[in-house]
Every structure is written in structure tokens, then in C-alpha cells.
Amino acid sequence: MATELKQTGKPRFKLTNDGSVIPTHDGLSNVVSGMGTNRDRRTYNRFTITSMNDYLEMEAAYNENWIAAAVVDNPVEDATREWRHFTGKIASAIQEAEKKYEIQERTQEAFTWAGVYGGAGLLMVTDQDFDQPLKVEAITKGSLKRFVCLDRTMISPSAYNYSDPTAENYMRADRYRINGGTQDVHHSHFILAPGSPLPPRLRLLNNGWDDSILRRCMEDLKDSVAAKSGVASLIQEANIDVISRENLATDLSSGDMDQDIINRFMNFGLLKSMFRLALLDKNEEFDRKQVSFGGLGEILSVLMEWTAGAAKQPMTRLFGVQSKGLGDSGEGDARSYFNRIRGDQEKKYRKFLNRIDEVMIRSTLGEMPADTNYEFNPLDIPSEMEVKDRNLAEAQTDDLRLQQKVVPRSAVAKKLRDSGQYVIDDKFIKQIEDDERAEAAGEFRFNIGETETTHPGAVNPPPTHSVADD
Template sequence: MAENTADKKRGKKPHFKLTNDGSVITTFDGLSNVITGMGTTRDRRSYNRFTITQLNDYLEMEAAYFDNWIARAVVDHPVEDATREWRTFMGKEAEKIHEAEKLFGLQDITQGAFTWSGVYGGAGVLLITDQDLGKPLELQKIKKGSLKRLVHLDRTMISPSAYNYSDPTSENYMRAETYRINGGTQHVHHSHFIQAPGAPLPPRLRLLNSGWDDSLLRRCVEDLKDSVAAKSGIASLILEANVDVITRKNLGTDLSSDDMDQELINRFINFGMLKSIHRLALMDSDETFDRKPISFGGLGEILSVLMEWTAGAAKQPMTRLFGVQSKGLGDSGEGDTRNYYNRIRGDQEMKYRKFLNQIDEVLIRSTLGEMPDDTDYEFNPLDIPTDTEVKDRNLAEAQTDDLRLQQKVVPRSAIVRKLKESGQYVIDDKFLKRVEEDERAEAAGEFRFSLGETEKTDPGADDTPPTDPAADD
């Protein structure tokens, strides 16, 4: 049974058919035309084939990130937008956790880890604690002060030394089991090293890539090269906007003479110098002068298309990557920005939250001595709202809080604590404690009131006793 190897190379799906005599005929799906050659070996398109390029060309990625501002924007913008407004913790110990974040520089550490992961395809944060790095990290043994430092390392500084190929129940399946610090002998168990994900790879390619992900910059470097080359080519053409052409009689004969080459060169060097200094062209009667201008029509459109391809490869709108205003009647770019922010929000929930949760397990325990059950956080809004948007949002939140209080879904202390943590109002701990005491008293059926009040204590009321108008008389 003979098969069409050209069809197999084109990736067409084979179909097997059994004939009456028992032989098997192999056919391939796809449109073909033997007259025009479309879909056959005569079709040049049939030889198009995607191939896997080099995954870890560190030098090229470093050079692109170091020298080209577009390459830096491809990597930096998503990380900056995902970490710029950071996050807000809820719970009683939110302020202490926030102070611990600032103490260890967690925001900067996270930004650095995801940046170098975007350049190299692999980076992470090493947790320096009072436990042995070579042994598994035991969270139950983390106590106050156990965390000493956070260090972000990229794949050029730390390398996997053993892999987990056989245990799919482990969280590091198809990933590194242990690492080794490059240039040293220190072995690190994977539980101490929190890996920042890069661009995803199929499992087989990830194994070939030493357990790391793909570089975000590598995935759009070819389109970026085209844009940079087009811009450089246009800049070079500007320097040759006009080409001077001189016609000389018997030029070919003179050039064939060995003793005339230098004289011709000197002749036209002097011609160019005179034209530049005096703006005069002194020529022999047998010579003619002509100027050929170069047309730049259509170059701008070509460059714009290449910029759009680069923006698409980087998954960023033109307004964010290049700072170019959106084209089109009535197009303000808000739709592109909204889609981009939705993508960043997805990265926060899928990548950053998983990354930060692993660090929080150690950071919070080292700060508080335990992991409170009410510890949770939300990422802050990506864009900076206007004053009108802030007022509308505050009004909507106030109406929602009032509705939840009427439905008795949340206690008053939860609303007061949320307002205290948001920083909108100056609320001290004494006021919050008094509200919580009032709630406990009400739950126990006690009647609590302050001096001068005839109703139950209202946490939002003024603490100053009301004055009696008759006393002034």
C-alpha cells in the first residue's frame, strides 16, 4: 500500500477505504484540482510548514529588551498594569499584612519575577526562611519571624536538577523537583521556589525547555523585527530622497582605462563639493545632470500594518503599545482598552493569584503566627476612575451596603470595617470596637444606650450628648 508522502507532509488527514478485492486505498481530505495544480505537489503552498524555532536564545531576548523600546513595552506593560494598583486585603489583620508586604517589597518582587519570566520564559521568587532549602517547606512550622527575605531569580540564575515525571498527583508534575543555584552547590526543593509563569507551552515542549515556560518576547520577536526593519529602512531612504545622475560621454571607455579611474573619481568628488558650497553645478559640455527623486508614497501604510501585527502578537492595543491614537470615525480606543484590561484581569486571577497565594502562605504566617480564616484579598481596579465615576461607585456601594443591612446579611461592624480599610473615612479602632460590642449586646437581648439617648446605640451617631434648650434659659 503506497501513500502520498506529499499529502502527509501537508498535514492532510488520511482516510482508509477497503475495496472488494480486500486491498486498502488511502485517501486524504482537502480541496485539490489536478488541472490548476491546487492542492497537489505542483502547488507551492503545499510546501508551507510551521517549524519550531529556538526556545531559549537568551542573548537575543536580552539584546532586544535592552536596546529596543518596543520590546521592553511588550514585556513591561502587562506586568506594570497587573501590579500597578496592587491589591486590598479584607479581614481584621489586613493592615498588618499590608505592612508586611511593604517590608518585604512584595509588589516589586512580583513585578520583577513576572518581567524576567516574560523575557526568558522562566523566573520566580526564592523564599528565604529559617528552614533548610534542600528539604520540603513545612508550612505548619512557620512561626512569627520565620520569613527572612524574598529573592527573585530568573532561569539564568537557577536551574532544575531533578524533575517529577512519574507522580501526576503532585502539584509540580512535569515540573522541576529540585533546583540548583547556578555557580554554587546549593540545592533548593521546589516548595521554596515559587515559579512565575511565562507563556504556556505544550507539556512535551516544556520538558525540552528544562521545565520552564516560553518567553513572551520570543513569541512576537519576528513581527517586532519586521516593524523595526521597516522603520530603519524608511529612515535610510530619507537620507537618499534625491539621487543625482550624471551622464558622461564615453564613460564606459574611460572606466576601462586603468589610469582614468582615479581621475573620474576626483572629478565628481569636486563636482559634489562645488555644488554643496556654491550651489552651482559646473559641468563639461558633454555631460548632462539629472535628479531622480524617490517616492515615499505608501510607506506609512506599510509601517502601520506592521505595527498592527506587532500589537496583535503582543496582545496589546495600539494605544497602549505604541501610544498611537485609534483610527476611525468615533473610535476613541475605549473598546480596545476594555478588552486589554479584561485580559489583564484574567491574568491576575489565573496567574498572579496562584503565584501570590503560595507566597502568602508563608508571608502571613510569618507576620501573624497563623493563617486566619477570614484572610482574603481583591485586586484593585486597573484604571484610575474620574471624580464622577468615584461618586457614582460610592453611591452604589452605599446603597448596596444599606440593602444588605436591611436583609441582615452582614452586620454593621463589617460595613464599618470595610470603610475603615478603604480609607474613605477616619475611623479609629475604638469606634469599631464599640460597634462590635453593641452587636454582641443586641444579640444577647441587652438594651444598650448612651447618656442622653432613648434608643439603642447607633454606631454612626454623634457621640456628643444632645443639649437641653431649657438649660440655656
Template sequence: MTESKYGGKPRIRVSNDGLANMMTGMRTERDRRSFNRFMFGMMQDFAELEAAYIENWIARSIIDIPVDDSTREWREFASDDATAIREAEKRYNVQSVTQDAFKWAGVYGGAGVLMITDQPFNKPLKVEKIKQGSLKRLLVLDRMFINGQSFNVTNPLAENYMLPDYFVVNGGTQQIHYSHFVKAPGAPLPMRLRMVNGGWDDSRLRRCLEDVKDAVSAKSGVAALIQEANIDVINRENLSNDLASGDMDDTIARRYNIFGMMKSLYRLALLDTKEAFERKQISFGGLGEILNALMEWTSGAAGIPMTRLFGIQAKGLGDSGQGDMNNYYNTIRGGQESQYRPFLKRIDEVLIRSTLGSMPDGLDFEFAPLAQPTDTELSAQRLADAQADDIRLQQRVVRPSQLARKLMEQGVYGIDESDITHLEADEKAERDGDYQFKLGELANAVGENANTPPSSDPSNQAE
């Protein structure tokens, strides 16, 4: 940084290493690398994207696997209303709706869920006015079925800045305010390109489609070579002269057509003394390494480990591929927090109010662990959870009914709602002092009549 002699602002000089070679042409107009340039590809070739997703299993897996892994174990609510919320999720197919929305967003670069309620579409959705039973349906729509109108490019304080104010379903005239539509994100684009793309994101499949094509074409080429692994060669005297005469073509063709049929059917080859038969074999050495390199490149482009995308065991002594899977699960966990959580919380604002009648304070959810533990790991985790629960119970931080509800949500011990109701009644009686009184009364009764069993009348026993 140098000070300008004219008294202006300091000038910043930006330079590279400055190394050039006139003999080889490095960093001159003769340098071949100077012509390397990234160019924009086809952004909206939806027909090819659809064909790849439907016809090719690698392309489908690139879209489906991250979405399935992100939503397979689903989520858990730590609330007394968790059972009612879970039933509502099943009733409206929230898990399936989320999967469909994110898969089509990955293919097309844009999709979402239309929340159909009892409020008019052309006005902003007011979640505080959602009452019990207001939600009617969750409808998945991708960008091929819905278009934006009246883009907000002037108010950066609005929630939909650089996004449309309204959507219209193709073929319809009903304006849908953006607050009724929950968008599922695709691959991110710069703001300028997102506006050019109609407010939608980029396709996740488009970014790695060329790598998929390379891997598939290489596999097809190897399969075609296998069909020609052996080539039969016959040397015939004066063959070129016979063909040049013009009247021997059909005769020669029939001659060797019959030769091929006899060799195939009877394992017999008949040749003239002046004909020589030779079989040439094609070498396939190195093709496996080429395919493996292309598979690795495709996995890198898709962001999915080979052990997950292709089902191939990791190579190397002592390498089980667990490290790659841990990195992949960390990426999935990051996507859950940055993409799936905002998406689901928008839906929960309507779903939970429509289920419970109101939104409980502090209600939140956690995504379930991505990896399935082994039996040994599961036993150790349950032991640790039981010890932690016992400590919290001794500290009187939680109540037995709360622990019982947690176990019921986990499906342990067959606990049902009636068991929890009895525990809650006992806890209330203990807080009111009635429970200790009944215990003392029962102890005195047993002491006075040590040889007499307590009455079978439930009214004379402690609850």
C-alpha cells in the same frame, strides 16, 4: 462510520473535500502550498532574547506592559490585619519581586522567587511551622541562575509532577527543595516539550520576535530611504569612453567631488555646456500603510492593542480605542486569576504567617481595578459605596468600626487607628448595655438642670 464486514470495531473514515485540479496542480505534488510546513525555531537563543529586550523598546514593552498593567494597582485584603500585611509587603518588596519574576519569565521562559526562611533548604518547606519572623528574604532567580534536578516523572499525584524535586543555584551545591521556590510561568508548552526544555516554559518574547524584527527592519529601511530622497544625476558626453581609457578615473572623481562640495557649501553648480544636471526624487507613497500593517501584526502577536503598545489613537469615526482596551483588560484580568493569584498565594502562605504568627481563616485578597476612573466616575462610585454602606449599617450587617476601617484603608477622611479603637469601645459598651445606661443618665441630668450646662468632667459624660 461503517461496520466492518469482518465483525470488528466500526471504522471511521476521515477525508477532506477531495477537490483537486490537475491543470493548476491544486492538491497535487505540483501545488506550492503542499510545501508549507511549520517548523520548530530556535528555542534557547538567550543571547538574542536578551539583546532584543535590552536594545529594542518594542521588545521591552511586549514583556513589561502586561506585567506592569497586571500589578500596577496591586491588590487589597478585606481583613482587620490588612494594614500589617501591607506593611509586610512593603518591607519584603512583594510587588517589585512579583514584577521582576514575571518579566524574566517572559524573557527566558522561566523564573521564580526563592523564599529564604529559617527552615533548611534540602527539606520540604512546612508552612504550618512558619512562625512570626521566619521569612528572611524573597530572592528573584531566573532560569539562567538555577537548574532542576531529579525530575518527578513517575508520580502524577505529586504537586511537582513532570517538574524537578530539587533546584541547584549555578555554581553551588546546596539542594533546594521545590517547595521553597515559587515559579512564575512563561508561555505554556506541551508537556513533552517542557521536559525537553528542562521543565521550564517558553519565552513570551520568542513567539513574536520575528514580527518585531519585521517592523523594526521596515522602519530602518524607510529611514535609510529618507537619506536618499533626492538623487543628483549628471549626464556627461563620452563618459564611458573616458572611463574606459583608464587614465581619467581620478580626474572625473575629483571633478564631481568638487561639484558636490560647491553645491553643498555655496548653493552653486558649475557645469560644462556638454553636461546636464537632473535631480530625481524617490516617492514614499504607500510606506506608511506598510509600517501601519506591520505594527498591527506586531500588536496582534504580542496580544497588546496598538493604543497601548505604540500609543497610536485608534482609527475610525467615533472609535476611541476603548473597546480594544476593554478586551485587553479582560485578558489581563484572566491572567491575574490564573497566573498571579496562585503565585501570590504561595508566597502569602509564608509571608502572612511570618507577619502575623498564624494564617487567619478565610483570608483572601482581590485585585484592584485595572482602569483609573475619572473624577466624575470616582464621585459617582463613592456615592454608590456610601449608600450601600448606609444600607448595610441600617441592616446591622456591619458595624461602624468596620466601615471606619474600610475608609481608613482607602485613605479617606484621615481616619487613624485611635478613631477606630474609640468606635470599637463604644460598640462593646452598647452590646454590654452600659452605653444606653450612660445615655439615659445624661438625659436625666440635663432634664433636671435645663439651665445648667453639663459638667466638663469627662467622668460625668457619655463615652
């Protein structure tokens, strides 16, 4: 029970049984216009949470509507299309392992279904028991068998972690059970692909899963699709024929002339369509009404903008249309979108892939090298001129660092080898490292055509002095 407190000139409040005080409206009111009072319709506006787990509607939208599919697919495709590259001696071995286990395909699959349902992930099938925590340090060569993608409709939490905030799975499932089976799966065997974030309380009500990316755009999607369908229906009725017939209401009310009237005007429509001939009775009048479509294009454009905003994608990416506006090429929108995708790669995809690499690399090499590292490739494919400009800038930077003597020549050679631009073997790099060690010890090695003054590691000898110079 709540007691309402009224004060003249002040906002009204309600005092609840637990002692909390809540306002009944905002502080600005006008009794003459009704603003801020019970007469103001705006005071009854209220956000409500719609159904969060209507899987059938989300599946139908994703499968039947190309815009709904693009809302989910585009960010995942852009984040994983160019993929990543490892550096170091183990790069080629890891890339072969990625192809063997189809890491790129499984990652795309997991994040796609997480966007549709709000939850999905990869089950790591190893030689360890599912009902026990996965011991990463115990992974040996050949322990990993495969990855299996499971969405939230295929696997259900059977136990939750509500009491240990220090664990990485706090407020999420502690154990899962595959639907239709009896096997318990510890959460460490399941790599979770996130959807849209939810407040902790709603995540708790949602069985530890995230929200669907598609569900958050559903209202705007429905408005856009309904408007497009309505315009398409109007086009079919661009011209409406109107025939005035004497005593039509009386004939229809009699009940025995309905079919005759229907046949009469169906034949009229057939004759007009086939022979462009209109036959009318002397007492009948014919008129044609034309429907105006002015302003419909602007309405559709606004709805498309709302849908693109809900999907967090630029119009050029979601609908494939050019940006409108004088001097607007869409590059700014594309840059902002790619910056968001790059942020998702570092925040979501890297965390997801690091869990995969802990098991995959150990299973491939038998150990986890300390220098294992990777970077995501550029999101867009650069042009030939952009590649040349970038290579020139990097070459100039490397040359400047060499002149400043802040990096050795062997570091530049290793960088070029790892980039794959040149075929540089370990023997050549070892030779450069031997030369650098000799130079550091004062033993200079010269190749054919080099002199002591032109060698980058040499020190110019002091000038000679003679009596004639005096």
C-alpha cells in the same frame, strides 16, 4: 519506510511502519489549476519551531529596542502597578511586611524575566535547609529572611518529576541547582513565575521551563523594526542625482582613472551643497530623480497592528497612538486588554502571591489567620467624578440592605473602616454591636433626639383604643 496509497478521486495517504495513516494533502484538489497537488506551492508551507533559547538575541532586543521592552514590561506593570489590599485587622501588619520584603518589586522582577527568558522565580531564604522540602507549617515568627529573584540563566533543574502526575510540579523540575554552585534546592523553596505556556512535550524538551513571551513576538518585531529602518534610509535618499558622462564605462574599465572620476564627482557634490552651484562639462548631463514615499505609512501601520496583535496589547498601549476610525475612542480595546490583565492576576499572580503569603504572613505574625484575604486594586486610576459616583452607588446599596435587614449596621461600619475612607475605631464598632444585641433581646437603646418610632431597630407600638373612638 512508508507506503503511499493512491485512490482515484480521493486524497492520498501514507501508511507508516507503526500502522498510522497520514494524509499527504487536503481533500480539495484540481489537476487543471494545480491546487492541492504537488504543483501547488501552498502545499509546501509548513510551520517549524525556531530556536527557543537564544538568550543573547532576546536580551539584545529587550535592552536595545523600546518596542521589545514594552511587549514584556507593559503587562507586568499594569498587573502590579496598583497592587492589592488586604482586609481585616491584620491588613496593616501585612502591608508593612510587604514593604519590608519588597514583595511588589520582587514580583515585577520575576514576571519580567519570565517574559524575557521563559522562566524565573523567587527563592525563599528561610531558616530551613534548601535540600529538604519546605515545611510551611514549621515557619515561625522571623523565619523568613528575604526573597531572591533568579531567572532560568541563573538556576538550572537537576532533577525532574516525570512519574507523579498528582504532584503540583508534574512535568517540571523537582530540584534546582544554582549555576556555579553545588547547593541543591528543592522546588518548594522556589516560587515559579510562568512565561508563555508550552505543550507538555515541548516543555519537557525545554527542561521544564515555559516559553518566552518576547520570542513569540520576535518575527513581527523584526519586520516592524526593519520596515521603520528601511523608511528612514529612504528618506536620506529622497533626491538622487544622476549624471551622464560620455565614455564612462570605458574610462572605468581602463583601471587608471577610477580615482580621478571619484574626485571629479565628489567635488561636484561639494560645490552643489556649499554654493548651490553645479559645474558640468559640455558633454555631461545632469538629472534628479525623486523617490516617492506613497503607501509607506500604510505599510508601517499594518506592521504595527501585527506587532500589537502578537503582543496581545492594543495599539494605544504598545505604541501610544490613538485608535483610527470614526467614533473609535479606543475604550473597547482598552477594556478587553484590562480584562485580560485581570484574568492574569487571578490565574497567575494570585497563585504566585499565595505561595509568598503562606511564608511571609507566618513569619510576620507567627500564624496564618483563617480570615486572611486580599483583592487586587482597580487597574486604572478613576477620575474624581467616577469615585464620587461609585461611593454614592455603594452608599445607596448599603442603605437598601439595611432597610431590607439582611445586613447589620456593624457590617457596614466594618466595611467603611476596612476601606480606609473614614477613621472608625474598634470602640465605636463594639458600641454598635452592643446596640444590635440589645435590640435583638428587645432592649432598645436611644440616643439623644431618637424616639421609639424613629429608631431603626424599634417596633412601632400598637395604637391606643378609647371609648370615644367607638
